[in-house]
Amino acid sequence: MSENNNPSNIFRLAVIFFFVVILAALVVVRTSEARISRGQKQSSGASTGNPQNGKLVFENMGCNKCHGSEGEGVSGSGQNTGVPRIASTSLTLPAFLELVRKPKGQMPPFGIQRVSDAELTDVYALLQTLKPVTARETSIPANMKNGERLFVSYGCYECHGYLGQGSSRTGGSRLGPPQIPLSAFVSYVREPTGQMPPYTAKAASNEELAEIYDFLKSIPPPPPLKTIPLLNQ
Amino acid sequence: MSCEKVQTMAKPRNNEINRRAFLKNAAAGAAVLAAPPIAPAKHPAPERGATLPPAMSSEAEVGAPSPAEVLTADRTGSDFMVDVIKTLGIEYICSNPGSSFRGLHESVINYGGNKNPEFITCLHEESSVGMAHGYAKIAGKPLGVFAHGTVGLQHAAMAVYNAYCDFVPVYIIGGNIIDGTKRMPPVEWSHSVQDAAAMLRDYTKWDELPTSLPQFAESAVRAYKISMTPPMMPVLLIADAELQENPISPDAKMRIPSLALAAPPQGDSGAVAEAARMLAAAENPVLIVDRAARTAAGVPLLVELAETLQAAVVDMGGRMNFPTRHPLNQTGRGNEEIANADVILGLELNDFWGSVNSFRDQMERTSRPITKPGAKLISISSTGLFFKSNYQNFQRYSEVDLDMAADAQATLPSLIEAVKKQLEASRKSALQARGARLAAARLQTLLKAREAATYAWDASPISTARLCAELWSQIKDEDWSLVSTVGFVSGWPLKLWNIDKYYQFIGGSGGYGIGYGAPSAVGAALANREHGRLSVNIQCDGDLMYAPGVLWTAAHHRIPLLTVMHNNRAYHQEVMQVQIMADRHSRGIDRAKIGTAIDNPGIDYAKLAQGLGLYAEGPISDPKDLAPALHRALEVVKRGEPALVDIHTQPR
Numbered sequence: 064m065s066e067n068n069n070p071s072n073i074f075r076l077a078v079i080f081f082f083v084v085i086l087a088a089l090v091v092v093r094t095s096e097a098r099i100s101r102g103q104k105q106s107s108g109a110s111t112g113n114p115q116n117g118k119l120v121f122e123n124m125g126c127n128k129c130h131g132s133e134g135e136g137v138s139g140s141g142q143n144t145g146v147p148r149i150a151s152t153s154l155t156l157p158a159f160l161e162l163v164r165k166p167k168g169q170m171p172p173f174g175i176q177r178v179s180d181a182e183l184t185d186v187y188a189l190l191q192t193l194k195p196v197t198a199r200e201t202s203i204p205a206n207m208k209n210g211e212r213l214f215v216s217y218g219c220y221e222c223h224g225y226l227g228q229g230s231s232r233t234g235g236s237r238l239g240p241p242q243i244p245l246s247a248f249v250s251y252v253r254e255p256t257g258q259m260p261p262y263t264a265k266a267a268s269n270e271e272l273a274e275i276y277d278f279l280k281s282i283p284p285p286p287p288l289k290t291i292p293l294l295n296q
Numbered sequence: 297m298s299c300e301k302v303q304t305m306a307k308p309r310n311n312e313i314n315r316r317a318f319l320k321n322a323a324a325g326a327a328v329l330a331a332p333p334i335a336p337a338k339h340p341a342p343e344r345g346a347t348l349p350p351a352m353s354s355e356a357e358v359g360a361p362s363p364a365e366v367l368t369a370d371r372t373g374s375d376f377m378v379d380v381i382k383t384l385g386i387e388y389i390c391s392n393p394g395s396s397f398r399g400l401h402e403s404v405i406n407y408g409g410n411k412n413p414e415f416i417t418c419l420h421e422e423s424s425v426g427m428a429h430g431y432a433k434i435a436g437k438p439l440g441v442f443a444h445g446t447v448g449l450q451h452a453a454m455a456v457y458n459a460y461c462d463f464v465p466v467y468i469i470g471g472n473i474i475d476g477t478k479r480m481p482p483v484e485w486s487h488s489v490q491d492a493a494a495m496l497r498d499y500t501k502w503d504e505l506p507t508s509l510p511q512f513a514e515s516a517v518r519a520y521k522i523s524m525t526p527p528m529m530p531v532l533l534i535a536d537a538e539l540q541e542n543p544i545s546p547d548a549k550m551r552i553p554s555l556a557l558a559a560p561p562q563g564d565s566g567a568v569a570e571a572a573r574m575l576a577a578a579e580n581p582v583l584i585v586d587r588a589a590r591t592a593a594g595v596p597l598l599v600e601l602a603e604t605l606q607a608a609v610v611d612m613g614g615r616m617n618f619p620t621r622h623p624l625n626q627t628g629r630g631n632e633e634i635a636n637a638d639v640i641l642g643l644e645l646n647d648f649w650g651s652v653n654s655f656r657d658q659m660e661r662t663s664r665p666i667t668k669p670g671a672k673l674i675s676i677s678s679t680g681l682f683f684k685s686n687y688q689n690f691q692r693y694s695e696v697d698l699d700m701a702a703d704a705q706a707t708l709p710s711l712i713e714a715v716k717k718q719l720e721a722s723r724k725s726a727l728q729a730r731g732a733r734l735a736a737a738r739l740q741t742l743l744k745a746r747e748a749a750t751y752a753w754d755a756s757p758i759s760t761a762r763l764c765a766e767l768w769s770q771i772k773d774e775d776w777s778l779v780s781t782v783g784f785v786s787g788w789p790l791k792l793w794n795i796d797k798y799y800q801f802i803g804g805s806g807g808y809g810i811g812y813g814a815p816s817a818v819g820a821a822l823a824n825r826e827h828g829r830l831s832v833n834i835q836c837d838g839d840l841m842y843a844p845g846v847l848w849t850a851a852h853h854r855i856p857l858l859t860v861m862h863n864n865r866a867y868h869q870e871v872m873q874v875q876i877m878a879d880r881h882s883r884g885i886d887r888a889k890i891g892t893a894i895d896n897p898g899i900d901y902a903k904l905a906q907g908l909g910l911y912a913e914g915p916i917s918d919p920k921d922l923a924p925a926l927h928r929a930l931e932v933v934k935r936g937e938p939a940l941v942d943i944h945t946q947p948r
Contacts, residue, residue, distance in 0.1 A: 216886040217885050217886055218871070218872075218875040218878075218879075218885060218886070218888050220947065221868070221871050221872050221875055221888070221947055222872060222947075222948075224751075224752055224755075224759070224946050224947065224948070225752070225755060225757065225946055225947075226751065226752040226755050226759075227751075228748075228751035228752035228755070228759060228761075228946070229748070229751070230760075230786045230947075230948040231786050231787060232783055232784070232785075232786040232787060232948045233786075233872065233947075233948050237748070237751060239751070257656070258656060258657055258658075260658075260875065260876040260879035260880055261658075261879060261880070262879055262885070263879075263882045265882040265883075266878075266879060266882040266883070266885045267885065285750035285751045285752070285753055286750055286753060286754070287750070288743075288746055288747050288750050291749075291750060291753065291765075293765040293766060293768075293769050294746045294749050294750065294765055294792070295746070296768075296769065296772070
């Protein structure tokens with residue numbers, strides 16, 4: 064009599080078989096989940112995208128630094144070409160991808176090494192969810208004159224000049240008129256990436272920053288270069 | 297001539313006579329007026345420290361001359377010292393007077409005829425040395441500084457440190473009274489010091505305390521030679537008052553050693569060949585120059601090297617190294633070129649590490665390379681030949697791949713020749729393409745700078761760009777020389793002006809010590825005067841107030857110089873520093889001007905300058921008033937006088 068014919072062995076094999084099946088099923092499920100998870104990180108769909116992941120990419124890649132946290136952009140004036148509003152972009156996805164890879168104007172190119180097509184698809188999905196708000200709507204009602212006072216008393220002029228003209232010596236960039244939307248302005252002031260000291264909400268409120276921003280917006284564009292003979296010799 | 301060089305070395309001790317011993321001996325011979333001068337050999341001086349006759353000591357104590365005592369002498373040690381100074385070709389002595397060198401002072405103005413050297417009256421020793429600093433960068437040689445004992449040398453100290461950091465020769469003679477028994481109480485005791493040079497030893501290249509006139513002669517010539525050998529630095533001689541004032545025989549022939557300057561050290565031939573190979577093979581070579589042009593001859597050499605390689609040149613501005621409008625000058629976009637470089641050659645680069653790394657000053661200070669991985673670094677610098685420990689101006693250690701401790705300018709001819717040999721004909725078109733790319737980029741940089749200058753063009757306070765553009769417009773057709781640093785006005789002259797002559801820009805202070813600007817400008821203008829050049833100084837307000845008396849020196853000695861005040865009414869660098877701290881702590885961000893602002897009341901620099909004897913006007917805060925004011929002041933300067941225009945400016 065072989066051991067295989069033993070009922071207890073048959074039962075034991077049945078139990079083992081059951082657990083193997085269960086285990087295999089779990090592996091299949093986990094593998095599928097893992098595949099889905101990776102797919103979400105790399106691609107959340109060829110055309111739909113994941114807005115939540117898109118928001119992370121949007122911020123990690125610093126898109127908000129220029130276009131604003133709501134993609135609102137800022138209109139240009141004079142030599143300042145501004146930053147395009149990208150909320151609810153009207154571009155098709157392929158055109159959007161093409162523009163990010165080979166931008167026109169001052170936007171730096173974002174190559175495939177830095178951000179994948181799938182991730183950009185997620186960003187695209189995010190942009191579709193954003194309402195096309197204007198800078199004014201994101202701004203707290205502000206007082207331009209008070210903004211000018213704050214610009215001086217809070218020391219912004221020290222590096223950026225009284226009219227926000229900037230200085231290569233101090234490293235203070237040109238601010239007037241601003242070339243980024245208010246949300247990006249506030250974001251940078253709170254957590255600057257360069258040498259600029261951080262201004263926390265404790266030091267300067269959102270309302271005050273909005274007033275400073277409005278002051279900067281009120282600065283008229285400079286005279287055209289060709290009209291200044293002293294700068295053409 | 298007493299400065300006649302003789303081949304026979306005189307017996308030093310025999311030619312020196314202790315002042316009091318000489319007087320006694322002279323008294324003995326005074327009865328015969330026609331008697332020949334006392335021969336030194338017959339009246340040997342007592343050794344220093346020998347016991348003096350009681351009667352002489354007694355006279356000294358009571359200060360009353362004996363009826364037999366002769367109180368005059370025809371020739372003293374200080375006369376001989378002036379002979380020595382004259383042989384060195386020192387044209388000026390900048391000095392605030394002091395009793396410890398009264399002998400030298402008097403010998404310069406009387407025995408020496410107050411010409412070569414001429415005594416330039418300064419109102420502070422920091423001004424004396426600051427003037428010497430600026431003078432040397434135009435004249436290419438040192439002028440002399442006399443400084444008085446403990447107080448004068450300490451006053452001079454900061455300016456000496458600036459010159460030391462800027463690798464500039466300054467020739468300082470400090471007065472002192474070594475022998476305590478010869479010091480008149482109480483002041484001379486307070487102004488005397490056991491080791492006078494110790495005060496400056498950490499930031500001078502060499503010092504000496506000669507104890508005899510022959511040693512003074514040797515040491516004086518040696519000091520000059522050491523000071524002028526790259527890396528050039530200040531030197532200090534201590535002239536004991538006794539040595540100055542003791543008589544010497546009128547017919548004594550004192551020998552002055554001849555001077556032959558040392559040839560600047562060139563880079564090792566093997567290292568030069570390797571550097572040439574690396575540069576010739578590079579896809580994007582970059583030359584970073586700082587104090588590379590030691591003289592005017594250095595500029596065409598740098599141009600030749602850059603053009604041979606069609607390499608980008610980034611000028612850190614320690615000197616005028618490279619024409620601002622040369623197509624290969626990429627200073628305005630230097631970091632971009634450095635980041636793209638595969639081979640970087642630093643020439644007399646003061647801070648190599650800082651040139652190839654970025655540094656972020658936040659709560660946690662961080663840095664990162666701006667070069668791409670694998671970029672090769674080559675250094676040619678004479679600063680590697682001379683190091684001191686205490687003061688840290690040698691900057692952070694830089695990991696270079698090839699280092700030549702040699703003078704860059706002296707090495708350039710052999711490097712250029714080696715590069716030409718290394719360059720293959722097949723690379724000609726690639727080099728042309730590189731040159732064309734760089735030329736286009738420079739034009740774009742110039743355009744961007746001009747566009748940037750349009751911002752705040754009509755602002756009040758006046759923008760620094762407007763100030764510099766207005767100034768340039770009025771001097772560009774003259775033979776001008778900018779004798780000030782430009783960093784505090786955001787470097788606009790280097791961006792907007794066509795600077796192509798060596799004397800048109802002299803770099804900065806070296807040690808970043810405030811108080812350098814005004815005196816160095818006056819000193820540089822002094823050197824420019826004999827060439828008839830129009831000297832222009834963009835002067836920071838805080839810097840001027842360290843020792844504004846140097847403006848009086850300019851007026852007194854008729855040194856033509858236009859001073860244009862960059863009056864931002866603050867120690868602005870420190871305003872920003874305090875602001876950083878307030879922001880970091882999220883408190884009092886509107887209080888950074890406490891302790892840093894220079895206002896309330898604002899200083900009226902025009903009145904200040906007028907009071908010091910200058911033509912001056914201002915303050916000007918409307919940009920429309922700027923051009924006429926500059927024009928009026930320039931007319932004064934062209935007549936050979938200093939003038940000042942006070943301008944209320946933007947911070948930077």
